[in-house]
Amino acid sequence: MRHLMNPLDFSVEELDKLFDLANNIEANPAKYAHACEGKKLATCFYEPSTRTRLSFEAAMLNLGGQVLGFSDAASSSASKGESVSDTIRIISCYADICAMRHPKEGAPMVAAERSGIPVINAGDGGHQHPTQTLTDLLTIRSLKGRLGGFTVGLCGDLKFGRTVHSLINALIRYDDIHFIFISPPELKVPDYITDMLTERGIIYREVIRLEDCMPDLDLLYMTRVQRERFFNEEDYVRLKDFYILDKAKLSDAKSDMLILHPLPRVNEISIEVDDDPRAVYFKQAQYGVYVRMALILTLLGIDV
Amino acid sequence: MLNVGKIEEGFVLDHIEAGKSLDIYHHLKLGKLDCTVAIIKNARSNKMGKKDIIKVECPIDMLDLNILGFIDHNITVNVIQNGEIVEKKKLQLPKQIKNVIRCRNPRCITSIEQELPHVFVLSDEEKEIYRCKYCEEKFDKRTL
Numbered sequence: 001m002r003h004l005m006n007p008l009d010f011s012v013e014e015l016d017k018l019f020d021l022a023n024n025i026e027a028n029p030a031k032y033a034h035a036c037e038g039k040k041l042a043t044c045f046y047e048p049s050t051r052t053r054l055s056f057e058a059a060m061l062n063l064g065g066q067v068l069g070f071s072d073a074a075s076s077s078a079s080k081g082e083s084v085s086d087t088i089r090i091i092s093c094y095a096d097i098c099a100m101r102h103p104k105e106g107a108p109m110v111a112a113e114r115s116g117i118p119v120i121n122a123g124d125g126g127h128q129h130p131t132q133t134l135t136d137l138l139t140i141r142s143l144k145g146r147l148g149g150f151t152v153g154l155c156g157d158l159k160f161g162r163t164v165h166s167l168i169n170a171l172i173r174y175d176d177i178h179f180i181f182i183s184p185p186e187l188k189v190p191d192y193i194t195d196m197l198t199e200r201g202i203i204y205r206e207v208i209r210l211e212d213c214m215p216d217l218d219l220l221y222m223t224r225v226q227r228e229r230f231f232n233e234e235d236y237v238r239l240k241d242f243y244i245l246d247k248a249k250l251s252d253a254k255s256d257m258l259i260l261h262p263l264p265r266v267n268e269i270s271i272e273v274d275d276d277p278r279a280v281y282f283k284q285a286q287y288g289v290y291v292r293m294a295l296i297l298t299l300l301g302i303d304v
Numbered sequence: 305m306l307n308v309g310k311i312e313e314g315f316v317l318d319h320i321e322a323g324k325s326l327d328i329y330h331h332l333k334l335g336k337l338d339c340t341v342a343i344i345k346n347a348r349s350n351k352m353g354k355k356d357i358i359k360v361e362c363p364i365d366m367l368d369l370n371i372l373g374f375i376d377h378n379i380t381v382n383v384i385q386n387g388e389i390v391e392k393k394k395l396q397l398p399k400q401i402k403n404v405i406r407c408r409n410p411r412c413i414t415s416i417e418q419e420l421p422h423v424f425v426l427s428d429e430e431k432e433i434y435r436c437k438y439c440e441e442k443f444d445k446r447t448l
Contacts, residue, residue, distance in 0.1 A: 110438065127439055
């Protein structure tokens with residue numbers, strides 16, 4: 001039995017198969033509409049995450065399966081003090097596959113060790129959120145036709161952003177990837193990542209402003225710069241506009257650059273950018289459903 | 305010069321970094337063994353300048369080499385039988401250790417899950433870095 005804890009749990013070849021399946025689902029949704037009939041997905045969300053939970057539920061419903069679960073710890077037996085190990089043993093009696101989100105890092109792995117059914121990590125604190133990374137990769141691969149040969153700009157909070165760290169780790173398995181890290185000095189990408197890139201001979205550079213690198217980028221991955229990450233209000237006010245993407249900043253960008261964002265967006269991408277063909281963050285949410293459908297089929301071992 | 309007598313059966317831990325012998329005494333739970341233990345601190349060493357030595361008179365299978373390898377894999381373990389060295393064991397960094405160190409990350413599931421062991425996995429042999437199996441929090445062995 002297989003679980004998904006970390007985006008690197010799947011080899012590059014396995015990811016290719018998963019993404020091929022996701023693209024096939026996209027092209028032929030009717031073919032998969034009954035693939036999971038009689039199967040149940042348990043969404044065990046110990047903290048609220050409406051978008052991720054609904055994406056999993058939509059994926060299972062699209063496959064003809066059913067869903068059950070809870071959407072916050074207060075409405076689960078965790079509020080009575082039940083351990084994750086005990087909960088997953090019970091859930092294994094009720095469902096065929098489980099997507100678990102938990103504020104504590106490593107909780108889904110504890111569940112996987114005790115589980116009788118496949119467990120998908122749907123986000124564990126600041127640690128991993130593998131289906132977000134798979135969503136990002138599928139979006140890039142579907143819209144660009146490949147996953148290598150890009151200059152990738154990552155913009156915003158690169159220090160605490162787990163989606164950014166996971167995406168970097170996933171992309172370095174492909175050839176000819178260069179990174180440009182765009183962030184205020186307070187939110188620079190951690191040293192262990194830049195050390196790792198240097199060790200592997202992967203080219204990267206760090207810049208303060210989006211305008212400093214826009215013409216070079218093939219992909220721009222935007223994240224939110226949160227006010228509470230700054231030591232003082234003055235620095236936040238001084239720097240925040242550097243990380244807001246608008247039409248003027250986009251004027252220097254390549255015509256086929258893709259703009260991605262894990263969402264939710266607050267104000268880091270101006271609404272005027274939404275209609276630009278390069279803005280693919282809403283398509284990303286759709287690819288998130290396809291990749292979760294492919295993942296559920298793969299972990300359940302269902303061939304269509 | 306201080307003399308500590310030979311032991312008949314047991315082990316001698318040699319080449320312990322000076323000052324670390326009491327840590328090792330503690331980690332190996334030697335205080336709980338009902339046997340003779342000698343701790344020699346700051347002994348002269350050609351190789352190390354100064355070193356600590358621990359001599360324990362007890363059956364060799366009572367020693368957890370895994371923990372010892374984690375604490376300091378440069379320690380020499382001499383196995384003694386009938387007063388003679390019969391084997392010199394080479395220690396290695398263990399691939400995984402269980403309940404030797406605790407994960408200090410307050411956001412880790414080990415902080416709340418009942419009776420969950422604290423498991424650390426060797427992630428970088430050269431830098432001697434272990435990571436929590438669950439949250440991947442780094443434990444730098446050199447801070448032990």
